Amino acid sequence: MTIKKMKTQAKRITVIGLGNMGAAIARLYLNKGYRVTVWNRSAEKAVAMQAEGAEIAGSPEAAVAASPVTIICVHNYSASNDALRHTAVEAVLNGKTLIQLSTGSPQDARDAENWLARFGAAYLDGAIQVAPEQMAQPDTTILLSGREETFQAQAELLAVLGGGNTYLGNNIGAAAAMDLATLSYVYGAYLGFLQGVLFVDSEQLDLDVYGKTVARMSASFGQFLQHQGKAIARQQFEVTQSPMSISLEAIDRIVDAAKTAGLHAALPELIAGLLHKATAAGYGNEELAALIKVLR
Incomplete structure (x- = not known):
């Protein structure tokens, strides 16, 4: 079988957003033999990923059209909406699956689910609980919520990102809510840690x-x-x-x-x-x- 034919038969995925986490996600799928299409607001990051084997889409709608599943990982839902909520993207959504790994609130997730449903797209909302360098580990935790049949259909694809995927149920806002909960713990604990630093410093420990x-x-x-x-x-x-x-x-x-x-x-x-x-x-x-x- 020729290399060209192998590439044509490879599973396809699109990654939108090539910050540290998005680039790490794209790289994981490339390393697993996926045919990866990427789009990023600033083209230079996409060009860098092209050097690793990714295909560059010229627009968000071209990126979504290129694969059955699109993972979007940008700064927040505002950036996600800026990229996706256009008539050109809406025209190619039917039958696609979007997995949102950007930071947002439960209401953001509900709004996205309602928007995508109008155009025939399936949706999962997710929250990554680790840093980019901790991806693809057995305990890498990604919180996910949405329709169970959608989660089950994408379980193999999501397993590429790590072994600790946690499905929280049909309530699309669950992943964002749990992310807010875990972040509340992290920041509370961190402030307590810093308070401790003051005591340690005060006694020159x-x-x-x-x-x-x-x-x-x-x-x-x-x-x-x-x-x-x-x-x-x-x-x-x-x-x-x-x-x-x-x-x-x-x-x-x-x-x-x-x-x-x-x-x-x-x-x-x-x-x-x-x-x-x-x-x-x-x-x-x-x-x-x-x-x-x-x-x-």
Whole structure:
């Protein structure tokens, strides 16, 4: 079989958006023998990908028309809409599948699903939970939502991106909502980490040792958070692992120590305010998970 014939018979996919993540995605499919068509707003990135074997589309509509499945991975839904929501693209959508891996909200996903349905296209919304260099690993996590038959039809194609694909159901907004949830955890934890840096600096301790200590405790803390989530889901707030009263004492101690050392204390003060509010509401002798009742 000639190389030209092999290329013609290869599975086809289109990738729109060639930032760090989009380029990584295109490269993964090229390495798996797919015939990859690319389009990017700035042509120079597409030319660079062409050197690796990709085919360049001259327009978004040509890119979508070239393959049965298009993955779009751009900065956000605004950029995605700028690229796709044109009559020329709408004319080639019938029978196609679009997989959105751009950052957005649940409402963005619902709007996209409704728009694509009008033109006969299938849709999956997704959220990548790793950096580009962590793609295609056994534990690479990509959250996905949309019609189950669409997900099942694209399962093999999506497996190229990693082994941790998590299907969240027919609710098209689920992937974006879960992404917001995980990012909330990440940024909250990161701010806590930075607060810790202030304490480490104040006593001239080794930041590398601090980082290693946090890394070692992260696995067990993840198990603790999972336990707290189960308690909230079951609405069972009797003390099992961590009474709220202990956390209240701890956060007050952190606030006092920060003020004594002249450190920024806005974050621990915020947490202390919530815990004091929960205690005043009568939750002090319940599991720490009962704090959700204040947030709700």
